[in-house]
Amino acid sequence: MQDFLKRLPKAELHLHIEGSLEPELMFALAERNGVELPYASVEEVRAAYEFEDLQSFLDLYYQGMSVLHSADDFFDLAMDYFRRAHAEGVVHVELSFDPQAHLARGIELDVQMEGLGRARRQAERELGISTALIMSFLRDRPAAEAMRVFEQAAPYWETIDAVGLDSAERGHPPSKFSEVFARARELGIPRVAHAGEEGPAAYIREALDLLDVCRIDHGVRCLEDPALVERLREQCIPLTVCPLSNVRLKVVEHIEEHPLPELLASGLVLTLNSDDPAYFGGGVLDNYLACHRAFAWSTDIFASLARNAIEVAFMSDERRRALLTELQVVESEW
Numbered sequence: 001m002q003d004f005l006k007r008l009p010k011a012e013l014h015l016h017i018e019g020s021l022e023p024e025l026m027f028a029l030a031e032r033n034g035v036e037l038p039y040a041s042v043e044e045v046r047a048a049y050e051f052e053d054l055q056s057f058l059d060l061y062y063q064g065m066s067v068l069h070s071a072d073d074f075f076d077l078a079m080d081y082f083r084r085a086h087a088e089g090v091v092h093v094e095l096s097f098d099p100q101a102h103l104a105r106g107i108e109l110d111v112q113m114e115g116l117g118r119a120r121r122q123a124e125r126e127l128g129i130s131t132a133l134i135m136s137f138l139r140d141r142p143a144a145e146a147m148r149v150f151e152q153a154a155p156y157w158e159t160i161d162a163v164g165l166d167s168a169e170r171g172h173p174p175s176k177f178s179e180v181f182a183r184a185r186e187l188g189i190p191r192v193a194h195a196g197e198e199g200p201a202a203y204i205r206e207a208l209d210l211l212d213v214c215r216i217d218h219g220v221r222c223l224e225d226p227a228l229v230e231r232l233r234e235q236c237i238p239l240t241v242c243p244l245s246n247v248r249l250k251v252v253e254h255i256e257e258h259p260l261p262e263l264l265a266s267g268l269v270l271t272l273n274s275d276d277p278a279y280f281g282g283g284v285l286d287n288y289l290a291c292h293r294a295f296a297w298s299t300d301i302f303a304s305l306a307r308n309a310i311e312v313a314f315m316s317d318e319r320r321r322a323l324l325t326e327l328q329v330v331e332s333e334w
């Protein structure tokens with residue numbers, strides 16, 4: 001099964017590129033840029049990754065990304081991740097980034113976009129990975145700031161595949177960002193949003209009704225509202241589920257208690273993703289393997305999850321056809 005899961009062509013739809021910053025690179029970039037870290041060693045960094053909830057993780061996540069200064073730093077961050085993902089059998093990566101978090105530290109959008117863009121092009125060329133870029137807005141900062149940043153990003157609208165919504169969920173409902181998302185819609189830019197991770201099922205409804213999103217990131221708390229589950233199923237709204245993240249942020253206590261089996265039984269379109277692989281104990285393959293250990297699913301179920309991700313990804317129809325064929329080959333050879 002391990003071999004099968006590795007060989008499955010996996011598309012990752014929910015990844016914060018800043019959350020892929022491994023402690024080794026964090027130290028290297030801190031030294032490159034003269035940034036002082038509150039840790040003495042890589043081991044000490046890893047030992048600090050004991051989270052109580054989303055906010056306690058976010059505090060370290062924002063601290064960690066303070067080592068990113070130049071376009072080369074953003075390039076190294078993304079390229080490092082693409083190489084690891086490639087080694088796990090990931091064929092398509094949709095990376096989210098948090099422009100406001102970097103702008104607040106004085107790192108210009110041009111710097112962020114140059115580094116990430118260069119890494120995307122190199123990954124496509126050297127690793128054969130396709131990528132999409134999701135510009136995420138920080139929901140715990142003012143909506144007016146998100147709107148300013150989005151307008152400032154006008155030269156890059158063509159290279160942005162979607163806008164997203166992340167950071168501290170509770171107390172920051174999707175409705176706060178109605179105008180920003182309406183602007184994205186007006187421009188023909190697709191929309192996704194984190195909802196129902198720590199926040200209530202009502203936030204998932206808001207994301208659908210007010211932000212007109214085509215996917216929900218996390219969304220696991222939809223189960224608290226059976227009518228909503230029925231709506232998600234009927235409208236085939238995909239959930240980008242991140243099981244290891246949910247365990248590490250105590251959305252669930254143990255992976256065995258994760259609602260994935262119930263979500264599956266409800267007939268929802270589900271995908272498996274890593275969220276912040278450097279902080280939550282592994283990449284996409286590790287998330288597949290964790291589900292294998294916890295739920296002992298058949299190869300058919302894993303193949304259908306991988307197929308869902310390819311089917312709902314932001315990619316060309318030609319690429320989608322090629323990856324679906326690749327998936328079929330792996331399935332038939334098994």
Ligand code: HPA
Nearest residue numbers: 016166167168194275276
């Ligand atoms: O898991 C997450 N949830 C919300 N915001 C985030 N920003 C990075 N990771 C996350």
Ligand SMILES: [Zn+2]
Nearest residue numbers: 166194217275
């Ligand atoms: Zn996330």
